[in-house]
Amino acid sequence: MQKTRTAVITGSTSGIGLGVAHALAAEGHNVVINSYTDNDADHALAEEISAKHGNRTVYIQADMSKGEAARALIGKAAEAFGHVDILVNNAGIQHVAAIEEFPVETWDRVIAINMNSAFHTTAAALPMMREHKWGRVVNIASAHGLTASPFKSAYVTAKHGVVGMTKVVALETAEAPITCNAICPGYVLTPLVEAQLPDTMEKYGMDRETVVREVLLERQPSKQFATVEQIGGTVVFLCSDHAEQITGTTISVDGGWTAL
Numbered sequence: 001m002q003k004t005r006t007a008v009i010t011g012s013t014s015g016i017g018l019g020v021a022h023a024l025a026a027e028g029h030n031v032v033i034n035s036y037t038d039n040d041a042d043h044a045l046a047e048e049i050s051a052k053h054g055n056r057t058v059y060i061q062a063d064m065s066k067g068e069a070a071r072a073l074i075g076k077a078a079e080a081f082g083h084v085d086i087l088v089n090n091a092g093i094q095h096v097a098a099i100e101e102f103p104v105e106t107w108d109r110v111i112a113i114n115m116n117s118a119f120h121t122t123a124a125a126l127p128m129m130r131e132h133k134w135g136r137v138v139n140i141a142s143a144h145g146l147t148a149s150p151f152k153s154a155y156v157t158a159k160h161g162v163v164g165m166t167k168v169v170a171l172e173t174a175e176a177p178i179t180c181n182a183i184c185p186g187y188v189l190t191p192l193v194e195a196q197l198p199d200t201m202e203k204y205g206m207d208r209e210t211v212v213r214e215v216l217l218e219r220q221p222s223k224q225f226a227t228v229e230q231i232g233g234t235v236v237f238l239c240s241d242h243a244e245q246i247t248g249t250t251i252s253v254d255g256g257w258t259a260l
Protein backbone atom coordinates (compact mmCIF):
# COMPACT_ATOMS: atom_id res chain seq x y z
CA MET A 1 0.00 0.00 0.00
CA GLN A 2 1.35 3.41 -0.88
CA LYS A 3 2.12 5.99 1.75
CA THR A 4 -0.30 8.82 2.41
CA ARG A 5 1.42 12.06 1.43
CA THR A 6 0.42 15.66 1.95
CA ALA A 7 -0.01 17.73 -1.19
CA VAL A 8 -0.41 21.49 -1.58
CA ILE A 9 -1.83 22.71 -4.89
CA THR A 10 -1.78 26.47 -5.41
CA GLY A 11 -4.71 28.07 -7.25
CA SER A 12 -6.85 24.97 -7.07
CA THR A 13 -10.50 25.99 -6.79
CA SER A 14 -11.04 25.60 -10.52
CA GLY A 15 -9.62 24.22 -13.74
CA ILE A 16 -6.34 22.30 -13.75
CA GLY A 17 -5.58 22.83 -10.05
CA LEU A 18 -8.94 21.37 -9.06
CA GLY A 19 -8.37 18.44 -11.43
CA VAL A 20 -4.98 17.80 -9.82
CA ALA A 21 -6.56 18.02 -6.35
CA HIS A 22 -9.11 15.34 -7.29
CA ALA A 23 -6.41 13.13 -8.80
CA LEU A 24 -4.20 13.28 -5.69
CA ALA A 25 -7.20 12.89 -3.38
CA ALA A 26 -8.21 9.77 -5.32
CA GLU A 27 -4.77 8.36 -4.44
CA GLY A 28 -5.67 8.83 -0.77
CA HIS A 29 -3.30 11.73 -0.15
CA ASN A 30 -4.03 14.66 2.16
CA VAL A 31 -4.78 17.65 -0.03
CA VAL A 32 -4.61 21.40 0.53
CA ILE A 33 -6.56 23.42 -2.02
CA ASN A 34 -5.96 27.15 -2.27
CA SER A 35 -7.10 30.41 -3.78
CA TYR A 36 -7.03 34.09 -2.83
CA THR A 37 -10.69 34.20 -1.72
CA ASP A 38 -12.07 33.03 1.62
CA ASN A 39 -15.71 32.15 1.42
CA ASP A 40 -18.00 29.27 2.31
CA ALA A 41 -17.87 27.87 -1.23
CA ASP A 42 -14.07 27.39 -0.95
CA HIS A 43 -14.40 25.33 2.23
CA ALA A 44 -17.42 23.47 0.82
CA LEU A 45 -15.29 22.50 -2.18
CA ALA A 46 -12.70 20.96 0.14
CA GLU A 47 -15.45 19.02 1.91
CA GLU A 48 -16.79 17.85 -1.45
CA ILE A 49 -13.37 16.46 -2.43
CA SER A 50 -12.99 14.68 0.94
CA ALA A 51 -16.50 13.22 0.65
CA LYS A 52 -15.88 11.98 -2.89
CA HIS A 53 -12.48 10.36 -2.26
CA GLY A 54 -12.51 9.62 1.48
CA ASN A 55 -9.26 11.54 1.98
CA ARG A 56 -8.56 14.66 4.06
CA THR A 57 -8.83 17.89 2.10
CA VAL A 58 -8.69 21.41 3.53
CA TYR A 59 -8.94 24.85 1.95
CA ILE A 60 -6.30 27.43 2.90
CA GLN A 61 -6.63 31.02 1.67
CA ALA A 62 -3.44 32.67 0.39
CA ASP A 63 -2.92 35.27 -2.33
CA MET A 64 -0.18 33.96 -4.63
CA SER A 65 0.56 37.49 -5.85
CA LYS A 66 2.18 38.08 -2.44
CA GLY A 67 5.44 36.35 -1.54
CA GLU A 68 4.84 36.27 2.21
CA ALA A 69 1.38 34.77 1.71
CA ALA A 70 2.78 32.10 -0.61
CA ARG A 71 5.36 31.12 2.02
CA ALA A 72 2.71 31.22 4.77
CA LEU A 73 0.53 28.79 2.79
CA ILE A 74 3.21 26.12 3.19
CA GLY A 75 3.49 26.85 6.94
CA LYS A 76 -0.28 26.61 7.39
CA ALA A 77 -0.42 23.35 5.41
CA ALA A 78 2.29 21.95 7.71
CA GLU A 79 0.28 23.08 10.75
CA ALA A 80 -2.72 21.18 9.38
CA PHE A 81 -0.95 17.97 8.33
CA GLY A 82 2.53 17.92 9.92
CA HIS A 83 4.57 18.69 6.83
CA VAL A 84 4.34 18.99 3.04
CA ASP A 85 5.50 16.20 0.67
CA ILE A 86 4.05 17.25 -2.68
CA LEU A 87 3.94 20.81 -3.96
CA VAL A 88 2.08 21.59 -7.17
CA ASN A 89 2.69 25.17 -8.29
CA ASN A 90 -0.37 25.77 -10.42
CA ALA A 91 -1.77 29.27 -9.72
CA GLY A 92 -1.73 31.31 -12.88
CA ILE A 93 -3.47 34.11 -14.74
CA GLN A 94 -3.34 35.33 -18.32
CA HIS A 95 -3.42 38.77 -19.95
CA VAL A 96 -3.40 39.33 -23.69
CA ALA A 97 -2.04 42.64 -25.04
CA ALA A 98 0.69 43.96 -27.32
CA ILE A 99 3.86 44.65 -25.35
CA GLU A 100 3.69 48.42 -25.97
CA GLU A 101 0.22 48.48 -24.44
CA PHE A 102 0.80 45.91 -21.71
CA PRO A 103 -0.22 47.54 -18.39
CA VAL A 104 2.76 47.60 -16.02
CA GLU A 105 0.70 46.55 -13.00
CA THR A 106 -0.70 43.61 -14.95
CA TRP A 107 2.79 42.58 -16.05
CA ASP A 108 3.92 42.59 -12.39
CA ARG A 109 0.85 40.62 -11.32
CA VAL A 110 1.27 37.91 -13.98
CA ILE A 111 4.97 37.52 -13.10
CA ALA A 112 4.16 37.45 -9.37
CA ILE A 113 1.39 34.84 -9.56
CA ASN A 114 2.70 32.67 -12.41
CA MET A 115 6.41 32.66 -11.52
CA ASN A 116 7.41 34.30 -8.24
CA SER A 117 4.87 32.36 -6.18
CA ALA A 118 6.58 29.11 -7.22
CA PHE A 119 9.90 30.48 -5.94
CA HIS A 120 8.36 31.33 -2.55
CA THR A 121 6.39 28.10 -2.04
CA THR A 122 9.31 25.94 -3.18
CA ALA A 123 11.75 27.74 -0.87
CA ALA A 124 9.34 27.20 2.03
CA ALA A 125 8.58 23.54 1.25
CA LEU A 126 12.04 22.15 0.44
CA PRO A 127 13.36 22.14 4.05
CA MET A 128 10.42 19.90 5.06
CA MET A 129 10.99 17.61 2.08
CA ARG A 130 14.70 17.35 2.89
CA GLU A 131 13.92 16.60 6.56
CA HIS A 132 11.46 13.84 5.62
CA LYS A 133 13.72 12.54 2.86
CA TRP A 134 11.06 12.60 0.16
CA GLY A 135 9.54 15.32 -1.97
CA ARG A 136 7.90 16.11 -5.27
CA VAL A 137 7.67 19.57 -6.78
CA VAL A 138 5.52 19.76 -9.89
CA ASN A 139 5.28 23.08 -11.67
CA ILE A 140 2.36 23.59 -14.01
CA ALA A 141 4.14 25.57 -16.72
CA SER A 142 2.72 25.59 -20.27
CA ALA A 143 3.51 25.01 -23.92
CA HIS A 144 4.21 28.73 -23.53
CA GLY A 145 7.13 27.76 -21.29
CA LEU A 146 8.80 26.21 -24.34
CA THR A 147 7.53 28.34 -27.20
CA ALA A 148 5.89 31.74 -27.67
CA SER A 149 2.77 33.41 -29.03
CA PRO A 150 2.31 37.10 -29.72
CA PHE A 151 0.49 39.30 -27.17
CA LYS A 152 1.28 37.05 -24.19
CA SER A 153 4.61 38.58 -23.14
CA ALA A 154 4.17 38.38 -19.37
CA TYR A 155 2.72 34.87 -19.46
CA VAL A 156 5.39 33.51 -21.83
CA THR A 157 8.15 35.18 -19.81
CA ALA A 158 6.82 33.77 -16.53
CA LYS A 159 6.36 30.25 -17.92
CA HIS A 160 9.87 30.19 -19.45
CA GLY A 161 11.10 31.34 -16.03
CA VAL A 162 9.25 28.49 -14.32
CA VAL A 163 10.86 25.96 -16.67
CA GLY A 164 14.29 27.42 -15.82
CA MET A 165 13.54 27.35 -12.09
CA THR A 166 12.43 23.72 -12.42
CA LYS A 167 15.89 22.75 -13.70
CA VAL A 168 17.70 24.66 -10.96
CA VAL A 169 15.57 23.15 -8.17
CA ALA A 170 16.13 19.67 -9.65
CA LEU A 171 19.90 20.18 -9.60
CA GLU A 172 19.89 21.56 -6.07
CA THR A 173 17.88 18.57 -4.81
CA ALA A 174 19.37 15.88 -7.08
CA GLU A 175 20.94 13.87 -4.26
CA ALA A 176 17.96 14.18 -1.96
CA PRO A 177 15.02 11.93 -2.75
CA ILE A 178 13.26 14.98 -4.15
CA THR A 179 12.31 15.60 -7.76
CA CYS A 180 11.20 18.77 -9.51
CA ASN A 181 9.57 18.74 -12.94
CA ALA A 182 7.33 20.92 -15.04
CA ILE A 183 4.21 19.85 -16.91
CA CYS A 184 3.62 21.88 -20.07
CA PRO A 185 -0.03 21.67 -21.09
CA GLY A 186 -1.32 22.88 -24.41
CA TYR A 187 -4.85 24.26 -24.37
CA VAL A 188 -7.11 22.86 -21.66
CA LEU A 189 -10.69 24.12 -21.64
CA THR A 190 -10.80 25.83 -18.22
CA PRO A 191 -12.16 29.23 -17.05
CA LEU A 192 -8.73 30.74 -17.95
CA VAL A 193 -9.22 29.74 -21.59
CA GLU A 194 -12.98 30.45 -21.60
CA ALA A 195 -12.14 34.04 -20.61
CA GLN A 196 -10.06 34.49 -23.78
CA LEU A 197 -12.87 33.35 -26.10
CA PRO A 198 -15.13 36.47 -26.35
CA ASP A 199 -12.26 38.82 -27.34
CA THR A 200 -10.85 36.30 -29.79
CA MET A 201 -14.30 35.75 -31.36
CA GLU A 202 -14.67 39.51 -31.77
CA LYS A 203 -11.13 40.00 -33.08
CA TYR A 204 -11.48 37.35 -35.79
CA GLY A 205 -15.22 37.81 -36.40
CA MET A 206 -15.76 34.08 -35.85
CA ASP A 207 -18.23 32.04 -33.85
CA ARG A 208 -17.10 30.07 -30.82
CA GLU A 209 -16.70 26.73 -32.58
CA THR A 210 -14.61 28.25 -35.38
CA VAL A 211 -12.39 30.20 -32.95
CA VAL A 212 -11.74 27.03 -30.95
CA ARG A 213 -10.76 25.02 -34.02
CA GLU A 214 -9.04 27.63 -36.21
CA VAL A 215 -7.40 29.86 -33.60
CA LEU A 216 -6.99 28.12 -30.22
CA LEU A 217 -6.36 24.62 -31.51
CA GLU A 218 -4.61 25.79 -34.64
CA ARG A 219 -1.26 24.93 -33.06
CA GLN A 220 -2.52 21.80 -31.26
CA PRO A 221 -2.20 19.10 -33.95
CA SER A 222 -4.54 16.66 -32.17
CA LYS A 223 -7.29 19.34 -32.57
CA GLN A 224 -8.47 18.38 -29.12
CA PHE A 225 -8.16 20.09 -25.77
CA ALA A 226 -6.07 18.35 -23.14
CA THR A 227 -8.20 17.61 -20.06
CA VAL A 228 -7.75 18.40 -16.38
CA GLU A 229 -7.92 14.64 -15.72
CA GLN A 230 -4.95 14.08 -18.04
CA ILE A 231 -2.93 16.75 -16.23
CA GLY A 232 -3.97 15.25 -12.88
CA GLY A 233 -2.88 11.81 -14.05
CA THR A 234 0.51 13.20 -15.11
CA VAL A 235 1.00 14.71 -11.65
CA VAL A 236 0.10 11.36 -10.04
CA PHE A 237 2.68 9.64 -12.29
CA LEU A 238 5.38 12.18 -11.33
CA CYS A 239 4.60 11.49 -7.67
CA SER A 240 4.88 7.72 -8.14
CA ASP A 241 7.95 5.52 -7.61
CA HIS A 242 8.16 5.01 -11.40
CA ALA A 243 9.15 8.67 -11.74
CA GLU A 244 11.87 8.65 -9.07
CA GLN A 245 14.64 9.30 -11.62
CA ILE A 246 12.67 11.85 -13.61
CA THR A 247 13.82 15.28 -12.50
CA GLY A 248 14.60 18.66 -14.01
CA THR A 249 12.56 18.04 -17.12
CA THR A 250 9.36 19.05 -18.83
CA ILE A 251 6.47 16.79 -19.81
CA SER A 252 4.33 18.20 -22.59
CA VAL A 253 0.62 17.36 -22.58
CA ASP A 254 -0.15 19.41 -25.66
CA GLY A 255 -1.53 17.21 -28.46
CA GLY A 256 1.74 17.66 -30.39
CA TRP A 257 1.97 21.49 -30.22
CA THR A 258 5.68 21.60 -29.37
CA ALA A 259 6.53 18.91 -31.96
CA LEU A 260 5.65 21.36 -34.72
Ligand code: NAD
Binds near residue numbers: 011015064190
Ligand atom coordinates in the same frame (compact mmCIF):
# COMPACT_ATOMS: atom_id res chain seq x y z
P1 NAD B 1 -8.22 28.75 -13.92
O1 NAD B 1 -8.45 30.21 -14.13
O2 NAD B 1 -9.32 27.79 -14.19
O3 NAD B 1 -7.72 28.47 -12.44
C1 NAD B 1 -6.77 29.27 -11.83
C2 NAD B 1 -6.85 29.08 -10.34
O4 NAD B 1 -5.89 29.96 -9.74
C3 NAD B 1 -8.20 29.42 -9.74
O5 NAD B 1 -8.50 28.49 -8.72
C4 NAD B 1 -7.97 30.81 -9.15
O6 NAD B 1 -8.83 31.05 -8.06
C5 NAD B 1 -6.53 30.69 -8.72
N1 NAD B 1 -5.86 31.97 -8.57
C6 NAD B 1 -5.88 33.03 -9.42
N2 NAD B 1 -5.19 34.05 -8.87
C7 NAD B 1 -4.73 33.62 -7.68
C8 NAD B 1 -3.99 34.22 -6.64
N3 NAD B 1 -3.58 35.50 -6.70
N4 NAD B 1 -3.72 33.49 -5.54
C9 NAD B 1 -4.15 32.21 -5.43
N5 NAD B 1 -4.87 31.60 -6.37
C10 NAD B 1 -5.17 32.30 -7.48
O7 NAD B 1 -6.91 28.42 -14.78
P2 NAD B 1 -6.33 27.06 -15.37
O8 NAD B 1 -6.54 27.09 -16.84
O9 NAD B 1 -6.80 25.90 -14.58
O10 NAD B 1 -4.78 27.32 -15.14
C11 NAD B 1 -4.05 26.71 -14.09
C12 NAD B 1 -2.58 26.73 -14.46
O11 NAD B 1 -2.38 25.98 -15.67
C13 NAD B 1 -2.04 28.13 -14.72
O12 NAD B 1 -0.74 28.25 -14.20
C14 NAD B 1 -2.02 28.20 -16.23
O13 NAD B 1 -1.06 29.11 -16.70
C15 NAD B 1 -1.66 26.77 -16.56
N6 NAD B 1 -2.02 26.38 -17.94
C16 NAD B 1 -3.30 26.42 -18.36
C17 NAD B 1 -3.58 26.06 -19.69
C18 NAD B 1 -4.97 26.05 -20.22
O14 NAD B 1 -5.14 25.91 -21.43
N7 NAD B 1 -5.98 26.18 -19.40
C19 NAD B 1 -2.55 25.69 -20.54
C20 NAD B 1 -1.25 25.67 -20.06
C21 NAD B 1 -0.99 26.03 -18.76
